[in-house]
Amino acid sequence: MKKVLGVLLIGLLSACASQTPQPSAEVEDKSVGAQPTQPSTSATTEGGPTLNPLTDPKNILSKRSVYFDYDSYVVKEDYRQLVLAHAQYLRSNPSAKAIMQGNTDERGSREYNLALGQRRADAVKYAMTLSGAKEAQIESVSLGEEKPRATEHDEASWAENRRVDIRYKGE
Amino acid sequence: MTEYNSKALKSFSSIKVIIAMHAMHIRLGGFSGYAFVLLLWLVSSPLHATLNIEIFGGGATQIPIAIVPLAGEEKLKQSLSPVVSADLHRSGLFRLVEPGALAPHDPTEVIYSDWTGRGASALAIGSATTLPGGLVALRVMLLDVAKQSQLGVYTETVPPEQLRAAAHRIADMIYEKLTGDVGVFSTRIAYVVKQGKKYSLQVADADGFNAQPVIEYTEPIISPAWSPDGTQLAYVSFENKKPVVYVQTLATQARKAVANFRGSNSAPEWSPDGKKLAVVLSLAGGSQIFLVNADGSGLQRLTQSSGIDTEPSFSPDGRYIIFTSDRGGSPQIYRMPITGGASSTAKRLTFEGSYNVSPQYSPDGKSFAFIHRNGDRFNVAIQDVSTRQMRALTDSRFDESPSVAPNGRMILYATEVRGRGILSAVSSDGRTRQQLSTQEGDIREPAWGPLPTKQ
Numbered sequence: 214m215k216k217v218l219g220v221l222l223i224g225l226l227s228a229c230a231s232q233t234p235q236p237s238a239e240v241e242d243k244s245v246g247a248q249p250t251q252p253s254t255s256a257t258t259e260g261g262p263t264l265n266p267l268t269d270p271k272n273i274l275s276k277r278s279v280y281f282d283y284d285s286y287v288v289k290e291d292y293r294q295l296v297l298a299h300a301q302y303l304r305s306n307p308s309a310k311a312i313m314q315g316n317t318d319e320r321g322s323r324e325y326n327l328a329l330g331q332r333r334a335d336a337v338k339y340a341m342t343l344s345g346a347k348e349a350q351i352e353s354v355s356l357g358e359e360k361p362r363a364t365e366h367d368e369a370s371w372a373e374n375r376r377v378d379i380r381y382k383g384e
Numbered sequence: 385m386t387e388y389n390s391k392a393l394k395s396f397s398s399i400k401v402i403i404a405m406h407a408m409h410i411r412l413g414g415f416s417g418y419a420f421v422l423l424l425w426l427v428s429s430p431l432h433a434t435l436n437i438e439i440f441g442g443g444a445t446q447i448p449i450a451i452v453p454l455a456g457e458e459k460l461k462q463s464l465s466p467v468v469s470a471d472l473h474r475s476g477l478f479r480l481v482e483p484g485a486l487a488p489h490d491p492t493e494v495i496y497s498d499w500t501g502r503g504a505s506a507l508a509i510g511s512a513t514t515l516p517g518g519l520v521a522l523r524v525m526l527l528d529v530a531k532q533s534q535l536g537v538y539t540e541t542v543p544p545e546q547l548r549a550a551a552h553r554i555a556d557m558i559y560e561k562l563t564g565d566v567g568v569f570s571t572r573i574a575y576v577v578k579q580g581k582k583y584s585l586q587v588a589d590a591d592g593f594n595a596q597p598v599i600e601y602t603e604p605i606i607s608p609a610w611s612p613d614g615t616q617l618a619y620v621s622f623e624n625k626k627p628v629v630y631v632q633t634l635a636t637q638a639r640k641a642v643a644n645f646r647g648s649n650s651a652p653e654w655s656p657d658g659k660k661l662a663v664v665l666s667l668a669g670g671s672q673i674f675l676v677n678a679d680g681s682g683l684q685r686l687t688q689s690s691g692i693d694t695e696p697s698f699s700p701d702g703r704y705i706i707f708t709s710d711r712g713g714s715p716q717i718y719r720m721p722i723t724g725g726a727s728s729t730a731k732r733l734t735f736e737g738s739y740n741v742s743p744q745y746s747p748d749g750k751s752f753a754f755i756h757r758n759g760d761r762f763n764v765a766i767q768d769v770s771t772r773q774m775r776a777l778t779d780s781r782f783d784e785s786p787s788v789a790p791n792g793r794m795i796l797y798a799t800e801v802r803g804r805g806i807l808s809a810v811s812s813d814g815r816t817r818q819q820l821s822t823q824e825g826d827i828r829e830p831a832w833g834p835l836p837t838k839q
Binding site: 312314320321322323324325327328329331332335352353354355356357359360 | 604606607622625626627646647648650651664666669670671692694695708715739741742755757762784785829
């Protein structure tokens with residue numbers, strides 16, 4: 214099972230590599246409203262106020278959660294763009310620091326879930342470093358099952374809680 | 385980090401932080417960590433929880449014993465015989481026989497046929513005399529009804545505040561003489577209460593009385609672990625928005641972060657000699673088990689796998705740890721020697737089912753308690769180390785965090801009843817169960833404290 218997941222993860226990442234020989238160019242084309250090569254935190258709109266791309270709802274960087282399947286720590290295809298965008302932001306802002314917070318649903322041992330959450334956080338961190346973020350810029354931690362966002366005891370809540378949140382220091 | 389800590393602590397209204405935060409940067413051969421020494425003064429605690437205990441089932445063979453109220457105990461602020469009776473009843477190994485109108489206080493006053501008539505095979509009688517100056521002289525004799533002889537005697541003079549503790553010691557004496565096992569009535573338990581957004585790590589007597597807060601916060605606290613001498617608790621706190629391992633001295637409330645490395649720090653367990661803690665760190669990638677000195681120095685890596693290795697538990701002789709690992713594809717329990725470094729191979733112990741976690745060695749080292757998933761149920765189970773025979777002890781749905789009593793006879797664990805988190809205890813033969821609940825909030829993460837050190 215682990216081997217399959219490992220292969221899938223590598224497959225996902227090598228897919229990235231083969232399609233984007235110049236990751237920064239690719240991301241510029243694809244992401245909406247972001248100008249990630251600018252070192253400052255503002256993105257200009259026509260005559261309007263400068264917006265922080267990390268919190269601008271029109272910017273993919275304001276999306277901070279990567280969701281996972283049950284018992285899995287594979288970063289799914291759905292989140293490739295999101296991960297790339299944040300990696301690019303970190304690449305362009307070398308003094309920026311991010312924390313990946315891994316979470317799990319509530320089923321099972323608390324300490325084992327802490328380790329599962331860590332695995333998820335590590336997977337997102339790894340994906341980002343492969344896309345150009347520096348290892349020293351990202352700390353990956355786990356909250357296990359201890360800080361659920363959804364508190365019902367059903368499949369929908371459990372799915373919501375299987376998640377890594379991307380936080381930036383200073384927020 | 386320092387700034388964030390003081391901000392976070394100020395937001396918690398019932399703790400006053402007193403002065404002096406010393407941050408020491410420690411170099412540990414490539415790893416570095418910060419150790420904070422904090423003095424916390426608890427002003428008041430809204431979460432003093434008295435545990436309510438209900439008892440279910442009972443051993444097949446229970447010893448019928450009569451506990452006669454002690455002469456003079458009715459004059460005391462704290463009666464002893466009700467505490468003794470409750471302790472023995474709670475163990476599941478005794479059936480209490482009512483003394484009725486009979487009230488001998490000395491062996492010369494005992495008419496043994498009265499007691500055989502009532503079905504009692506053991507009898508406890510005695511006296512509690514208040515001396516001038518206020519101390520109380522206690523004397524309790526345990527008598528064998530059939531043999532008409534004395535099995536044991538307890539004598540002690542204590543101040544009135546110690547009467548409850550003395551009653552527990554009397555129960556221990558009775559338990560030991562009649563079962564051959566050491567009693568655990570004088571031990572304490574630690575556990576976490578969650579009420580709304582507040583988490584409170586508390587210590588109470590094994591019967592649920594005298595609950596005292598150890599630390600309270602608006603972020604989760606998990607994995608309390610007792611030092612072998614019972615003076616300190618290690619625990620994992622999320623007050624820094626990531627898991628950090630602290631060690632806190634109970635008498636002074638002084639505490640220190642012993643594992644606050646980059647990434648996550650968790651699952652503390654003390655070595656039997658009290659000198660080291662096993663902890664789980666993500667510092668080196670993944671989740672791996674390390675040893676660290678009790679003061680936070682001297683980091684040493686134990687496990688070397690690319691999987692998850694967590695939940696270490698030391699064997700009583702300190703030579704092995706058992707732990708949870710998914711190196712084989714699913715979480716199972718393994719054992720490895722604590723010496724030998726990277727070349728140690730861990731031996732897999734559990735082979736039934738696809739989810740066996742949270743191992744806890746028994747005090748005699750011959751078995752371990754753990755959580756076994758069966759379908760969609762998570763149950764407490766026990767496995768013999770040498771025969772590998774496994775037995776499930778519970779059949780509820782969401783059991784977790786087993787903790788073995790220091791006499792190996794009871795296993796305390798967290799479970800859920802009607803959506804509320806409660807503690808439960810099951811005897812190691814599966815026959816007796818107790819539930820411990822608080823009036824408000826959820827209770828979880830139990831840790832049974834050690835036997836009191838002999839003085």
